[in-house]
Amino acid sequence: MSRLAVSVCLAALVLAAGPAFAQTATPQTPNIGGFPDSPAIPAPTNATYPGVIRYEVDATDLDRHIVSVRQVIPVTGSRITLLYPKYIYGNHADTGPIQLIAGLTVMANGQSVDWRRDAVDPYAFHIDIPAGATELEVSFQWLTQSDNSNWRVVMTQRMLNLQWEKALLYPAGYVSTGITFAPSIRLPEGWQYGVSLETTSFENGLATFAPTDLYTLADSPMFAGLHYRRVEIDPEGDDVYINMVADEAANLAATDEQIGYYENLITQADRLFGSRHFDRYDFLLGLTNQMGGIGLEHHRSSENTHAPTFFTSWAASAGSRALLPHEYVHSWNGKFMRPADELTPNYNVPTENSLLWVYEGQTEYWGDVLSARTGLHTKAQALVLLADRAAFYQNQPGRRWRNLQDVNNHNLLGYRVPGQWTSWMRGTGDYYDEAALIWLDVDTLIREQSGDRRSLDDFARTFFSPEGTDGDWSPRGYTFDDVVAALNTVEPYDWSTFLRTRLDADGPDATAPLDGIERGGYRLTYVEEPNADEKAVSRNWGSDFRWSLGFSLAGPNNRIAAIQWDGPIYRAGIGAGWDLIAVGDRVASAEVLREAVTAAKGGSDPIRLILRNGQRIRTVELAYHDGLRYLRLERIEGTRDRIGDILTARRR
The missing domain is CATH 2.30.42.10 (PDZ domain)
Known part of the structure; x- marks a missing residue:
């Protein structure tokens, strides 16, 4: 609600107080000038914040799940506004858990300094700087949770997932790349960690990192733990690693064959995109049932969790192996290239989500494709996953009233709100899964129109890796028109109408975007008994009576x-x-x-x-x-197996 709306509501309450009061009261003019306790919050500018913010984290209080923070912030002038990050990249919504921040104190010159929370925006704190003060010492606690009922567990007796942006304040008035932090963290005795920041020292549990801008810090989370293993998976050098932490040391026992699949992932991604937009990349992988689940993209790393037995019971993990490929693709789509309306200057400027069907949908598509090209999934397993997706959307009535374009803004209605009626209300999964079906449609159409000489691979190589950008990891924004233009460069077609028809379709005649399946050489059919692959991948098949x-x-x-x-x-x-x-x-x-x-x-x-x-x-x-009734993909005899072509590993 705006400040003006608040003023109008207050005036309305005064007028409604009662007849006696109303007879003598004079209607108040709405306060359109704001409130003295809520000065304007400075908008971000491209200026560089003067000085370096010293940022110290203590993560040793495992029993109470408390992370303690101390920041020393250089200051000038008479007032500063500090912000707690609100719009978190990758969440596509205002999800910053400010409710978990407590004990905020501010000191200057050895004396306590008052702070005032903004009366309208609770993520902003106004501080009058004492005369002669050159720095503020800001301290608080991040009260992480012991169960997943409200917020995800990030701290257990044996591991930690530190997301720096959940535990810091930063000066308003600057873009995130214009503020420099000098971070450090104290970890429990014997713990090790994975992070894409540059470590300058690690002694007696205290890790110190090279100064970096806020954007890079917030985009470089840490996984730390008592049981830790780091594995190099870059066949071309030493730039890509998996950093594992686990509930038990035995959970870290990934075999050479399993590690080989992830080495294949790096090779196949190189062949798909043709360049890298990072100097190093760290997969952060928690093998746990104690810490909350996550799959979250970053430019030079990703946060991932799997079951503790992900590697040691490999056959049982078939249905979840596309997670790391999906998050790795995000380094190109979503981080280096991202929707222009999500390329915000800092973490308190609202995001827009108009192109999540590209950001997440095409990433979902490539994550599944790369899982097959690398051997993480067999072709049969990949077809099962595609059939499961097609079954849901073939049977989803929610399209009658709500189109996919509208669903892109679902997170802004309440971040990934769970619902009992997902087939009717629609939600987050649609801009992943339904959009992935649209991209299969696009891929097979390009192949058909070009006589199978070109494909969506060509789009990926040119759109996500423009010429001359190898090694460049400064983010760039794209628009709907940019996507259409790039598709036309690969294969001329009325792509704007093609995409808008599928994105905007609703009403009684709207159907799921399933043409790519038949064009890919398959048809949907229902069977009464799943086969071995279907049972392995869809492990809950026995309790699934949806169809x-x-x-x-x-x-x-x-x-x-x-x-x-x-x-x-x-x-x-x-x-x-x-x-x-x-x-x-x-x-x-x-x-x-x-x-x-x-x-x-x-x-x-x-x-x-x-x-x-x-x-x-x-x-x-x-x-x-x-x-x-269980859905299966069945080959159409006499047609080209384009889906098989898509899933086949690239040789160059």
Whole structure:
């Protein structure tokens, strides 16, 4: 709400106070000049902040999950406004957890200095600088959380994920590249760390880093831990590493074969993009079920977590192996080249998300493609993942009222708000997954139109690696028109209409963007029993009844979840909060329900389900007789296997 709106609301309250008061009160003129307690917050300029901010972090309080911060900020003049980062790159929303910052104190010349939080923007702190003071000492605590109920766990007894921007204040009035920090961190005894910053010393648990600008600092998170392993995976040199931390030392036992897949990733990315826009790159990988999950891109690193047994139970990890390829692609798409409306001057200028379908959607596409080209996924496994994606969007009714372009702004409505009705409300996953289907459509169309001489690979090489930019990692912005122009350079076509038709489609006749599958040589078909690859990749297949009964079973209590809008269970009046307790006269389980669906195929008797929601019991009967349904991609005989071509490793 604007300051003007606040003033108007206050005036309205005064006028509504009561008849007696209203008879004598004179209506107040709205205060359009602002409030004295909320001076203007300086807008960012290209000036360089004078001096270097000393920034000290203490991360040794593991039992209480508290990170303590001390900053020494050079100052001039009579007033400074300090900002806590609000809009976090990669989150595409105002997600800075200022609620977790406490104990803020400011000192100058050995004396306490008052600070005032802005009355409208709680991320800004106004400080009057005492006469003669040349620096402010600012201290506070980041109260990280012990469980994932509200905020993600970033600190456990054996590891830490330090995101510097969650634990600092910076001067307003400057772009993030114009403010220099000299960072250091004290870690628990025996811990090691991975970070893309330049370490100048590491002794007795104190790591000190070379001074760097705020943009680079915030873009260079740290994973640290008691159990640590660093592995070089750059076949061309020594510039790319995986830095692993784990709950247990045994979790670090990645084999040479597994490491080889990640070496292939670096090679295949080099062949796809043709250049690198970093001086070094550090994959930060937590193998944990104690720290909160993450997959977050940065220019010269990425934050990733997998299950503790990701390497030691390799077969079970098939469905999640595309994470590191996805985040690595972001170094080109999203960091070096990014939507112009996300290239903001600092972390308190609002972001816009109009091109997330490129930023995230094309990155999702290349992450899946590179997973197959490197061997992290077999071709069969890649096809299973594509079929799963196609199944969801073929059966998603939410497109009737909400188009994909609108979904790009979903994060600004509330960061990745979970919902019970994802098939109807639509959300974050769509600008990843539906957009990835659009890019498959684009890729196969380029191949078809060019007689299979050109492809989206050519777009990636020219768009994300302009000539002469090898080694350049200063970010650049792109627009919709830039994307269209680059596509036309690869293959002339009406790409603007092609893309807008798919982005803006809604209403009763809107369909999922699935043409790329058939053009790629496959068709969608439903089967009653998954094959071995489908079971390996889609490990929850046994409890997935979305394409038959319209829901999945989740958890030990068989919770009715992932309910399909207008599906059989929906039409029976069932929504969130119900548990399946019996199927007919049998105690409920996924296996019992599968048997019931199979037995009802082709018959006339309904499937009877007994459900519980708190103290309430309901019996519903579903008149469904089409059997179990799992989606599969089936080859179209006599057509070119363009999807197979896309998934094949490049030789140069």
